[in-house]
Each structure stands twice: as structure tokens, then as C-alpha cells.
Amino acid sequence: MNSDRQDPTSDIVVQQLRITKWVGVGGGIIMALAGGFFIYAGTTITPGWPWFVIGVLAIVFGIVTAIRIPRARVTLRQDQMVVYGQLWSRTIPRQSITSITPWPFVKWTDSRGRKRSTPVSVLNARGALPKFAEHAHEGRDVLHKWAGVGGDYLDDER
DSSP states (O other), X not given: OBOOOSSTTSOEEEEOOHHHHHHHHHHHXXXXXXXXXXXXXXXXXXXXXXXXXXXXXXXXXXXXXHHHGGGOEEEEOSSEEEEEOSSOEEEEEGGGEEEEOSSSEEEEEOTTSOEEEEEXXXXXXXXXXXXXXXXXXXXXXXHHHHHTOOBOOSOOOO
16 A cells, blocks of 8 residues: 655555555466366367356456456545555546545535446455454545545445
8 A cells, every 4th residue: 555645746545565466466367267167068078058158257257356366556646546456447536535434435516416326446455454454444544534424434325
């Protein structure tokens, strides 16, 4: 976690732990290999297009996640938060953030007034070992301080 800023205009980057990056990459590779097995099963063992389609989808999903997971992070810029997730990224204006939940989700309101909720997967440590839970707690503290909002622990509407 790079939260020690010397220059007030520099970005704060909250990243996942190295071990969780590699576990995620390994999961993506296993998913792609399973997809290869499904394609094999769909062409030789039990011929049929559903196995082939499932295999292709698993390979694509595995490759995408193996590439995206190491890049997952939260970048806190002067006026916006950029959440780089496992499958997509989202830019959230700082003034639109209403709360940060412990699960962790960033709750915010878009320019049309609609309430939004964005998951922060790099800080997800539900049921985790103490090292992972501590890292997630420290990351959520950084987000709270940067956004200037409290936690939303009772609102389970979404």
C-alpha cells in the first residue's frame, strides 16, 4: 500500500498482497486448463456443442482473470477514485462518494442522482487469515480518510 505521499498531488495506490495476486493468477490458469478439458470432452469423449462452448468460455474467462487480477488496485487521485477490478474498472468522482462499507463496497451517487455501489475486490478479506484481514482493514482506513466519509455498516439495501 503506497499511502505515504510526499507530494500532495501524487496518487495513493492501494494494492492487494503479493500472495493474493499469485493465487488469483493460479486460479485463472486452472480455469483456462479446465476449459481445455471441456473442449477435449466436447470433441472426443461426449461430442456435443455445450461442452465446447463451456470450454471456450472457461478459457477466455481464465485468461482474462489471469491477466487482470495482478493489475487489480485502487488509485486515489486528487479528485477521483479509480477502482481497477478483476473484470472491469470504474472511475468515481471524490465528491460523489457517500460511504464505504466493510464488505468492501464504495457507495456513491452518479451525475443523474442514481445510487451506485462498486466492489473493491482488492480489500475483500471476509473470513481471511489475520494478515489478510489486517491489510484489508488498513486499506479501508486509507479509503475512509481519503474520501472523508464514514463507514456504512447498517445499510443493507443493495
